[in-house]
Amino acid sequence: MVTRFALLKELASIIPDDILIVASIGNNSGFWGQIKDREANLLHVTMGMCSATALGLALALPDRRVIALDADGNLTLNLGVLGTVANESPKNLTIIVMDNGNYLGSHKDEPGMPTATGGKMNLEGVGRQCGIASSSTVQDVESFRDKVQSALSRPGPHLIDARIEALDSDRPARAKRIADPRQNKYQFANYIEKATGVQIIGGGLGNFG
Amino acid sequence: MKPEKARLVLAGLKEAGVNFAAGVPDAQFIQVYRMVAADPDIRYVGTANEAEAAGVAMGAWFGGMRPALIIATSGLLVATYHLARINLLHEVPLLIVIPYRGDLGDPRWMGLYQKTTEPALKAMDIPYRVVTRSADIARTIKDCQESARAWLRCAAVLLTEEALW
Numbered sequence: 001m002v003t004r005f006a007l008l009k010e011l012a013s014i015i016p017d018d019i020l021i022v023a024s025i026g027n028n029s030g031f032w033g034q035i036k037d038r039e040a041n042l043l044h045v046t047m048g049m050c051s052a053t054a055l056g057l058a059l060a061l062p063d064r065r066v067i068a069l070d071a072d073g074n075l076t077l078n079l080g081v082l083g084t085v086a087n088e089s090p091k092n093l094t095i096i097v098m099d100n101g102n103y104l105g106s107h108k109d110e111p112g113m114p115t116a117t118g119g120k121m122n123l124e125g126v127g128r129q130c131g132i133a134s135s136s137t138v139q140d141v142e143s144f145r146d147k148v149q150s151a152l153s154r155p156g157p158h159l160i161d162a163r164i165e166a167l168d169s170d171r172p173a174r175a176k177r178i179a180d181p182r183q184n185k186y187q188f189a190n191y192i193e194k195a196t197g198v199q200i201i202g203g204g205l206g207n208f209g
Numbered sequence: 210m211k212p213e214k215a216r217l218v219l220a221g222l223k224e225a226g227v228n229f230a231a232g233v234p235d236a237q238f239i240q241v242y243r244m245v246a247a248d249p250d251i252r253y254v255g256t257a258n259e260a261e262a263a264g265v266a267m268g269a270w271f272g273g274m275r276p277a278l279i280i281a282t283s284g285l286l287v288a289t290y291h292l293a294r295i296n297l298l299h300e301v302p303l304l305i306v307i308p309y310r311g312d313l314g315d316p317r318w319m320g321l322y323q324k325t326t327e328p329a330l331k332a333m334d335i336p337y338r339v340v341t342r343s344a345d346i347a348r349t350i351k352d353c354q355e356s357a358r359a360w361l362r363c364a365a366v367l368l369t370e371e372a373l374w
Contacts, residue, residue: 022268042271045264046294052256052264053271059252060229060272080257084265088254181298189271198273202358 002140004098004164005031005171008069010141011096012036014149015067018195020057023069024050027168028098032069033178039191044181048077051095055085058093061196065092065152072099072117079126082159086131091155096148097123102166111166118166127159135159214343214373215240218306219248221350222277227251227304229274231262235281237373238308245279259284263291266303275354277304282311282322285329292363293333302357302364306350309339309367330365337365340372 004027012035015021022042023029028050029043045053054068075081075097085093101119104112117123127135134156138144144162151158179187189200218241222230231254234242246253252274256262259280266276280288285307295301311323330337336356340349350366357364 044298046291048260049264049267049291049294052261053268056229056231056254056265056268056270056274056276057272058268059254059265060269060274078258078261078264081261081264084254084256084261182300185271185299185301192271192273196273200271200273201361 001163001165002144003170004028004100004168006141007098007144007162007164008032008035010145011148014145015152018064019152020061020064020066021069022050022054022057022066024071024074026071027171028069028071030174030178031168031172034172034175037176039187041184042188043178043184047074050074051085052078052081054093054095055081055088055090058090059088061192062090062092064195066090066094068093068095070095070097072097072101072115072123073103075123076116076121082127082130082132085157090157093156094148094151094158094160095127096160096162098164099123099161100164100166109167117161123161124159127161132157132159135161137161137163139163210237210240210374212240214346215244217343217346218350218368219244221347222306223248223250224347225277225304225351225354226275227277227354229266229269229276230254230279231256231265231269231276232279233257233259233262233281233284235284235308237310238279238281241308242279259288260291263288263295263303267295267299267301270301270303275304275358277306277354279306282307282309282326286325289329289333292335296333296335296363300361302361304350304354304357305335305337305363305365307365307367308373309369312339312341312367312369326367333363335363335365337367339367339369341369343372346372
């Protein structure tokens, strides 16, 4: 099995600059922010909200490809979102689940407690039965690269369940400060404003009529 | 709920520039959901629960949309953790429209929501207006939207029995 950090490094090496990344809280945001500090990252999206936020973003910007960097504990908190994704069927959305089958272990030297995927749940099967036909499981860097590149070149939605080690044994030393949620909000929104010409931040221009 | 009251809610959303909505249908507000879902100017996403809807709405806001979260008083409780994060940590403005069950004048016993709705909004530091007259529906929705956008905060509109039925 492979580590989260190894897959995120691979992802950083293959995605185009214009891909919008929505990352869940914890090590997905922490590692990704260190590996690929860029304006097109929306970070720190909390438990149960990552894929939902990526769905809203993908629907709002159908011409931009969006990747949700979700995790097993995060996703299973609001698993119904997979049905919503299937029904809305955004062609530009790929959900990558960093699935370590484990709560809390990523911050420890020993595994925490198992998630449902650490037991009998199979997210690829769940995704497919929810209606996401392009659902797959990967367990190594090579198949991860192939699935991501395939997803980015074909209409979605896609679900990639990346089975990773329970522990982030190769976690990097913290080399830089990651933007907090508010700082990251301005960074990301300003990037979208520049890219689309649509005003996001602000309002209150006296239009109280 | 009379169709003309539902049309007032829809008119308020459109005057407020809402072009995206997410939520879970509520029996007392179903006409509004149907009108919003059918409206060509609003992209409606029906979700499995209200917390998911809050996430979808936040994503839409980052994509340049003007989203509204249309949820029941029970749904506000379901969405509380996500709304607290959205309002207090991300500081993203979502317009939240809630048919207010349990207010004085509501003939059904909805005391649970009388005890939870406003305290929950206060706990999350989400400003709100309670609308008791149908004539105030559209204006209040628009005002709350304007303030939410200006303050980068969520804002809620509570539409009571007297205003809606």
